[in-house]
Amino acid sequence: QVALKESGPALVEPTQTLTLTCTFSGFSLSTSAMRVSWIRQPPGKALEWLARIGWDDDKLYSTSLKTRLTISKDTSKNQVVLTMTNMDPVDTATYYCARDVVYIGGYYYYYYMDVWGKGTTVTVSS
Amino acid sequence: EIVLTQSPGTLSLFPGERATLSCRASQSVSSSYLVWYQQKPGQAPRLLIYGASIRATGIPDRFSGSGSRTDFTLTISRLEPEDFAVYYCQQYGSSPLYSFGQGTKLEIK
Numbered sequence: 001q002v003a004l005k006e007s008g009p010a011l012v013e014p015t016q017t018l019t020l021t022c023t024f025s026g027f028s029l030s031t032s033a034m035r036v037s038w039i040r041q042p043p044g045k046a047l048e049w050l051a052r053i054g055w056d057d058d059k060l061y062s063t064s065l066k067t068r069l070t071i072s073k074d075t076s077k078n079q080v081v082l083t084m085t086n087m088d089p090v091d092t093a094t095y096y097c098a099r100d101v102v103y104i105g106g107y108y109y110y111y112y113m114d115v116w117g118k119g120t121t122v123t124v125s126s
Numbered sequence: 127e128i129v130l131t132q133s134p135g136t137l138s139l140f141p142g143e144r145a146t147l148s149c150r151a152s153q154s155v156s157s158s159y160l161v162w163y164q165q166k167p168g169q170a171p172r173l174l175i176y177g178a179s180i181r182a183t184g185i186p187d188r189f190s191g192s193g194s195r196t197d198f199t200l201t202i203s204r205l206e207p208e209d210f211a212v213y214y215c216q217q218y219g220s221s222p223l224y225s226f227g228q229g230t231k232l233e234i235k
Contacts, residue, residue: 037224047163047171047214049224060223096170105177108158111218112176119170 002026004036004097004117012087012124022080022097022117029055029075035100036080037113038071040093048093052100053080087124094119128153130215132227138235145202147230149215154195159218162191162200165229166211174213175200202232210234 008020020038027034038050051071052060061069070083080097098113129152139145149160157178163171173182175191178198188203202209215227 046228047165047216047226049226052224062224098170103176105180108177110158110177110180112161112173112182113163113171114173114182116170116172 002099002115004099004115006095006097006117006120008095008120008122010121010123012091012122013126014088014124016087018082018084018087018091018122020082020084020095020097020120020122022082024078024080024097024099026115027099029053029073029078029080031055033102033104035102036073037098037100038080038082039096039098039113039116040091041096041119042090042093050084050095051082089124092122092124094121128155128217128225130217130225130227132213132215132230134230135228136231136233138233139205140235141205141207143205145200145205145209145232147200147202147213147232149193149198149200149227151196151198151217155198155217156219157194157198160191160193160198161216161218163214163216164209164211165214171214205232207234 004024012018035054037052051069053071068085073080096119098116100113103110131150133148160178162175165171179191190201192199212229212231214229
């Protein structure tokens with residue numbers, strides 16, 4: 001059974017660096033077509049995708065946040081780590097990790113995030 | 127940049143009624159890259175539909191997706207009490223690589 005769980009500090013001060021860990025089970029990030037994405041959701045607002053790392057160590061970042069984000073993986077530990085620098089109160093949000101799948105069906109490639117962690121809430125405040 | 131606009135912002139219906147939720151893209155999106163999620167208060171999003179019309183595993187057949195290019199629709203044929211939630215569409219593959227709509231809140235009338 002696939003499961004993901006986010007962990008990290010609940011409170012971060014402005015200008016600090018946030019480090020979040022996604023620990024997963026039920027799949028391997030060394031398997032072809034497997035990826036893990038990070039998504040966040042400010043209170044009462046919509047979802048925002050942040051970054052993705054793939055089985056081949058390919059990394060993608062949100063255009064608007066890429067200067068502040070770093071994503072990495074430890075395949076042996078089944079973990080993906082996201083760091084976000086220079087935190088600001090507007091970064092207050094629930095941060096989710098999700099399994100991000102490429103499925104080949106016939107002639108088509110389908111992309112979707114099929115299993116999500118429960119999320120971890122991060123507040124940025126002094 | 128592709129922007130997804132969902133409408134209406136809030137939809138108030140009775141259980142048993144049919145719900146039609148819209149997701150409009152500012153540029154053409156490949157149908158195989160259009161996804162719908164359901165999110166209930168205090169919970170993570172749940173995958174409903176991928177490829178614009180393919181139900182994810184375990185999703186009841188009262189949920190259906192349709193559309194192409196810039197106009198996509200999520201339909202719930204007969205609303206059950208557990209269907210009242212926020213629904214998001216999402217696209218892959220075009221700048222930005224991933225984007226979500228702002229969500230439609232489906233509430234009990």
